[in-house]
Amino acid sequence: MNFRLLKLMVLIMILTSLLSGCAARTVAVARNEADDQTGYYQFTDALGQEIRVKNPKRVVALMGSFADTWQKAGGELCGVTDDAFDERGLELPENVVSVGMYNSPNLETIIGLNPDLVILSSETKEHTALKEALQQAGITAAYFDVTYFEDYLSMLQICTDITGREDLYKKNGLETKQQIEAVIKKNVPGNSPRVLFLITYSGGVVAKNSECMTGKMLKDLGCINLADENKSLLKEFTMEAIIKEDPDFIFVVPMGTDDAQANKNLKESIEKNPAWNGLKAVKNQHYILLPKEKFLYKPNEKWGVSYVYLSEILSGVR
Amino acid sequence: MLKMEKVSYSYHKNRPIITNLDLEIEAGKITTIAGPNGCGKSTVLKLASRMLKPQTGEIILGEKNISHMSKRAVAREVSMLFQNSQIPDMTALRAVMAARYPYQSSFAGYTKEEKEISECAMELTGCKEFGHKSMEELSGGERQRVFLAMIYNQDTPLILLDEPTTYLDIRVTYEIMELIGSLNKNQKKTIVMVLHDLNLALQYSDSLILMNHGSIFNIHTPGDNCTLESIKTLFGVEVRNFRDNHNSFYCFAQSADNDTGI
Amino acid sequence: MFTFLKFSVASDKKGLLFLMISFALLIVSALLGLFSGASFIPPSVIFEVLFSGRIQDPVYRIFMTVRLPRVLGALLAGSGLAVSGSILQTVFHNPLASPNIIGVNAGAGLFVLICSILFPGARDLVPFAAFLGALLASVLILLIAMTNRMSQLLLILSGFVINSLFTAGMNAVLILFPDAYVGAGNFLAGGLSGVTTDRLIYPTFGILGGILLSFCCAKELNHLGLGAERASALGMNVPVTRCMAIAIAAALAGAAVSFAGLIGFVGLIIPHGVKLLIGTDNRIVLPGSALLGGMFVIMCDLFARTLFIPYELPVGILLAVVGCPFFLYLILKNRNRRDMEC
Numbered sequence: 001m002n003f004r005l006l007k008l009m010v011l012i013m014i015l016t017s018l019l020s021g022c023a024a025r026t027v028a029v030a031r032n033e034a035d036d037q038t039g040y041y042q043f044t045d046a047l048g049q050e051i052r053v054k055n056p057k058r059v060v061a062l063m064g065s066f067a068d069t070w071q072k073a074g075g076e077l078c079g080v081t082d083d084a085f086d087e088r089g090l091e092l093p094e095n096v097v098s099v100g101m102y103n104s105p106n107l108e109t110i111i112g113l114n115p116d117l118v119i120l121s122s123e124t125k126e127h128t129a130l131k132e133a134l135q136q137a138g139i140t141a142a143y144f145d146v147t148y149f150e151d152y153l154s155m156l157q158i159c160t161d162i163t164g165r166e167d168l169y170k171k172n173g174l175e176t177k178q179q180i181e182a183v184i185k186k187n188v189p190g191n192s193p194r195v196l197f198l199i200t201y202s203g204g205v206v207a208k209n210s211e212c213m214t215g216k217m218l219k220d221l222g223c224i225n226l227a228d229e230n231k232s233l234l235k236e237f238t239m240e241a242i243i244k245e246d247p248d249f250i251f252v253v254p255m256g257t258d259d260a261q262a263n264k265n266l267k268e269s270i271e272k273n274p275a276w277n278g279l280k281a282v283k284n285q286h287y288i289l290l291p292k293e294k295f296l297y298k299p300n301e302k303w304g305v306s307y308v309y310l311s312e313i314l315s316g317v318r
Numbered sequence: 319m320l321k322m323e324k325v326s327y328s329y330h331k332n333r334p335i336i337t338n339l340d341l342e343i344e345a346g347k348i349t350t351i352a353g354p355n356g357c358g359k360s361t362v363l364k365l366a367s368r369m370l371k372p373q374t375g376e377i378i379l380g381e382k383n384i385s386h387m388s389k390r391a392v393a394r395e396v397s398m399l400f401q402n403s404q405i406p407d408m409t410a411l412r413a414v415m416a417a418r419y420p421y422q423s424s425f426a427g428y429t430k431e432e433k434e435i436s437e438c439a440m441e442l443t444g445c446k447e448f449g450h451k452s453m454e455e456l457s458g459g460e461r462q463r464v465f466l467a468m469i470y471n472q473d474t475p476l477i478l479l480d481e482p483t484t485y486l487d488i489r490v491t492y493e494i495m496e497l498i499g500s501l502n503k504n505q506k507k508t509i510v511m512v513l514h515d516l517n518l519a520l521q522y523s524d525s526l527i528l529m530n531h532g533s534i535f536n537i538h539t540p541g542d543n544c545t546l547e548s549i550k551t552l553f554g555v556e557v558r559n560f561r562d563n564h565n566s567f568y569c570f571a572q573s574a575d576n577d578t579g580i
Numbered sequence: 581m582f583t584f585l586k587f588s589v590a591s592d593k594k595g596l597l598f599l600m601i602s603f604a605l606l607i608v609s610a611l612l613g614l615f616s617g618a619s620f621i622p623p624s625v626i627f628e629v630l631f632s633g634r635i636q637d638p639v640y641r642i643f644m645t646v647r648l649p650r651v652l653g654a655l656l657a658g659s660g661l662a663v664s665g666s667i668l669q670t671v672f673h674n675p676l677a678s679p680n681i682i683g684v685n686a687g688a689g690l691f692v693l694i695c696s697i698l699f700p701g702a703r704d705l706v707p708f709a710a711f712l713g714a715l716l717a718s719v720l721i722l723l724i725a726m727t728n729r730m731s732q733l734l735l736i737l738s739g740f741v742i743n744s745l746f747t748a749g750m751n752a753v754l755i756l757f758p759d760a761y762v763g764a765g766n767f768l769a770g771g772l773s774g775v776t777t778d779r780l781i782y783p784t785f786g787i788l789g790g791i792l793l794s795f796c797c798a799k800e801l802n803h804l805g806l807g808a809e810r811a812s813a814l815g816m817n818v819p820v821t822r823c824m825a826i827a828i829a830a831a832l833a834g835a836a837v838s839f840a841g842l843i844g845f846v847g848l849i850i851p852h853g854v855k856l857l858i859g860t861d862n863r864i865v866l867p868g869s870a871l872l873g874g875m876f877v878i879m880c881d882l883f884a885r886t887l888f889i890p891y892e893l894p895v896g897i898l899l900a901v902v903g904c905p906f907f908l909y910l911i912l913k914n915r916n917r918r919d920m921e922c
Contacts, residue, residue, distance in 0.1 A: 005822070098890060101891060106619045106885070108619055109618045109644060109889075109890045111638055111645065112619040112638055112642060129773065131774075132774070132776045133645050133649075133774045133776050136778075137776070138636070139633075160716050163841035367813060369809065369813065389812070389815045389817060392815065393813065393814050393816070398813050400813075403809055404809070404810075406674070406806045406807060407673070407860050408805050409859070409861075413806065416802065416806060416814065419803060419814040419815055419816060443776075452860070472814070
């Protein structure tokens, strides 16, 4: 009796695994085979996948800035992550559902919305982890990587091609591009200030080089980022290094939701240091706290405004 | 039954415990090995059970060299009671049943016959009642009975016991010694013991091997005249023998002249 | 080969009852896991959609691509890690030995990361890389344990050192190759979100096979509990048995880590819990650990994804929050038992 019972248990376990194996195969085939093949727009996403969409009406965006970009391209959303509400303050219709936080999206909720398209970030590990599951569920998932304005522009182009709203591409893309080019041209040649760009978060303070969004903006405007030359600044941020370099400008952006804590960190780790006040940038009032909406979150169509803001600081107008 | 020829062993380099030892154990008898601390008696036992491998010399069990036999074959010929070893993490009954391992094939289960044999063994050594208790819950004396039941269950012609009565109270000590005696008389097992208690050694052994500094000091049959003299010389103690109708009593006291140089 | 299942000793009736109850609990938890989730779908609807074959229906997709893989993954990871921990505790005769404490998981993790850098696309290689890493860590620990008669404390300290070594290795890899971080998914924290059934195929064989093999060695593992000296004196080849057992434990842990990341707790707590409930006979403890380990992770994963809908908690937090109080309760209940002393 005992022997048979255990044999039964073992059999059940083996059957379950076989069942799951079969399930995997059937689900993977469950794509939209039936519809006609015309009217599809095809593009390659940031992970190298070939994406085909046809007039998607139910779209889920897993990052606030992507949700914004899609809306600015004239598209409609049915699901977003919390940062779309909290940080971007997007205007969204009542029926738009939250699918979790941008770094912890809920797969079940996403699938439950039965979306035509899901927009994800190729730089976020929690998003790339969902790639296979979405594929198995037969849901089109497009990954984007937006760090610089050019990336936003190409994403906007793809989105407006999907929605067919070329006018919005002009308004929210090309016009901003012109604005940026104008600002860069205005920049007085020969004026190459040496700058330091810092990001504060609850864990401390970190220096960033020209490869990040704001860093590139500064570089475009002719600045020399100390972290570009002195790579050790990226890892170890020490007062001695700062004093030695003595930058002309110090820009700071607080990351995370707790501004108070971020500023407190700044004061604790840097400003309390008496050598701080001896720095050129501090003495000349060139120690600037930058607003999050322009310099931490992707400004999207307002990218040009961010460039203008910086340029005004650098030229002394602001 | 067991022969050691020119056996040497050292735990650390340059500090040999035993050098060129020749030893013979007679079948069917109870032999006790005694001697001062560090004389090598436990090492002899470990070599005999193949726990240790001799650096020189040979150990012959019956007709065969012990190092040429398989582990299971040795386990069917020699069983050992360990001193101060790890307490088994199981119930007493399962520990006793485990002693049938040398007779089972790999991956075989426990059969009903084995369970019955094991329970018999436990009954003989007086530990059947606590068969279902975990070994950790038992007292020292109860545990020793279980280990003896294991020895009984392992059913080997040669039994080695390393200080079987340490930590036991005097009543339990004599009960255990009686059990050992019956193993020899009724089961015809050859017993080799290491004992500190010379009273027990003299009362229960057929042969007494005294060791010192890794070699044999003397071999005696308890009861003959020179035994007590040897003990006196080896340990530096005074010995007196008292007899009545049933028992022999030995009394030890510190020697007046205390220069045995140990 | 299956004679080990003959429960002829009376006290094993209690063990068999325990296993049956555990099996029932496992089935119940699996059903709960399959029928609960972030979207509330009544079971009747699920059945209807499953049997109607409407593959496009979101209910079908949710069930097949989210719930089924997660429950299956939780079952496999839980049972694999629990049995692995049980074996390690027996082989090292140490109540603190478990795959995550002595570095077996970390070893698997390091090799998975290295594999994903050297062979970026090769998903199929991951379980084997995990097994190799787990095996390497286990062998190191075993070598250290065998060099001399080490105390239990020193063994755990050595395990801690090995664990730190491999964890540092993982962090180094992630710093030098930041792309691996993105591809590593939720690896370091450990979790089952995004797991798909095709990633479970090799681990299923590894874990089921390993568990069955461990059942076959249950008696030998019991004898190891006599102590190395005694077991050897009874004719058992202790080194070979240890190596075999460790290889099985490594295979189980590696397979679990390959898709679930670094999950702790299960390997330590479940075997202890089972032993406190039902004694130390491995013929009961091993299957019991497999069943209750699977149940435990299924339930914790269920809570992780349903407590704060639509937010998902990392499953490691749930394992700790649920596991610790229960374990403390078991310890207090058994406070008179001497075998809890180290």
